[in-house]
Amino acid sequence: MSSMSCDERFAVHQDDYKSYDMAKLRRHFLVKDLFQPDHLALTYTHYDRFLVGGVMPVEESVALTSPELLKAKYFLDRRELGVINVGGAGVVEVDGKRYPLAYKEALYVGSGAQSVLFISDSAQAPAKFYLNSTPAHHAYPTRKVSRADADVVQMGALASSNERAINKLLVNSVLPTCQLQMGMTELKPGSVWNTMPCHTHSRRMEVYFYFEVPEEQAVCHFMGPAQETRHLWLANEQAAVSPPWSIHSGAGTSNYIFIWGMAGENLDYSDMDHLTPGMLAQNGEQA
Numbered sequence: 566m567s568s569m570s571c572d573e574r575f576a577v578h579q580d581d582y583k584s585y586d587m588a589k590l591r592r593h594f595l596v597k598d599l600f601q602p603d604h605l606a607l608t609y610t611h612y613d614r615f616l617v618g619g620v621m622p623v624e625e626s627v628a629l630t631s632p633e634l635l636k637a638k639y640f641l642d643r644r645e646l647g648v649i650n651v652g653g654a655g656v657v658e659v660d661g662k663r664y665p666l667a668y669k670e671a672l673y674v675g676s677g678a679q680s681v682l683f684i685s686d687s688a689q690a691p692a693k694f695y696l697n698s699t700p701a702h703h704a705y706p707t708r709k710v711s712r713a714d715a716d717v718v719q720m721g722a723l724a725s726s727n728e729r730a731i732n733k734l735l736v737n738s739v740l741p742t743c744q745l746q747m748g749m750t751e752l753k754p755g756s757v758w759n760t761m762p763c764h765t766h767s768r769r770m771e772v773y774f775y776f777e778v779p780e781e782q783a784v785c786h787f788m789g790p791a792q793e794t795r796h797l798w799l800a801n802e803q804a805a806v807s808p809p810w811s812i813h814s815g816a817g818t819s820n821y822i823f824i825w826g827m828a829g830e831n832l833d834y835s836d837m838d839h840l841t842p843g844m845l846a847q848n849g850e851q852a
């Protein structure tokens with residue numbers, strides 16, 4: 566039998582966050598155990614009511630059931646959904662229509678869809694569907710976005726250990742969405758820093774999900790206002806919730822890939838307030 570869980574996370578004020586010890590910081594901002602066999606693992610954050618989830622169908626298909634706290638008959642009654650497959654080949658079936666999703670392919674599912682089923686092609690190499698969902702008040706069409714459809718931007722350089730390709734997948738330059746924006750950033754071998762120089766965007770929150778982190782390697786994710794940063798050490802296939810007051814940037818002990826998902830006030834990807842490494846070096850020195 567497939568199962569589901571939904572963890573509820575309340576929003577945290579930046580004045581309170583800075584007094585958290587590591588265990589408390591992780592309890593509020595780290596999302597783990599996203600891929601358990603035949604299980605829909607959801608985390609509902611009160612930052613823009615953004616839902617983060619993972620589902621790995623193995624023995625059977627797993628349905629996108631509506632968690633009790635949504636108080637909705639169907640999960641997508643008042644929401645939109647983005648799916649990126651980070652595992653073996655699989656299929657997402659939306660109201661009877663099948664969308665095959667290979668590794669790193671994305672699907673946007675518009676509000677109003679009633680039946681969403683996640684299926685793996687093979688139990689030996691199960692699909693791993695990473696999910697982001699946000700409130701939506703308009704039904705935009707469900708559409709698959711493969712890597713060829715992505716809006717790709719090359720950023721950084723090997724000399725500054727941040728050479729990477731930003732693949733904008735579910736963003737408004739590719740397809741219409743209400744507020745969800747998702748993409749995937751791949752670091753080149755030898756590059757370990759993502760989103761450096763870093764930024765904040767108080768009009769949007771963000772969630773970073775790290776994958777392809779090799780065995781026994783880790784990513785150090787940095788969060789917080791520029792004056793009060795903290796870090797979270799993440800293993801493969803774990804995510805960090807980034808509040809609107811927080812930077813989101815990481816350095817790995819190897820290269821890796823991550824999926825970013827955002828929601829909030831606007832759909833303007835480049836609406837960022839940038840911070841230079843020199844500004845970060847002033848951490849804790851201003852009142």
Ligand SMILES: O=C[C@H](O)[C@@H](O)CC(=O)C(=O)O
Pocket residue numbers: 720729731748749750759760761771813825834837
């Ligand atoms: O607001 C945008 C997001 O933080 C990411 O798209 C940034 C990113 O992928 C990168 O610089 O590597």
Ligand SMILES: [Zn+2]
Pocket residue numbers: 764765766771813
């Ligand atoms: Zn950002």
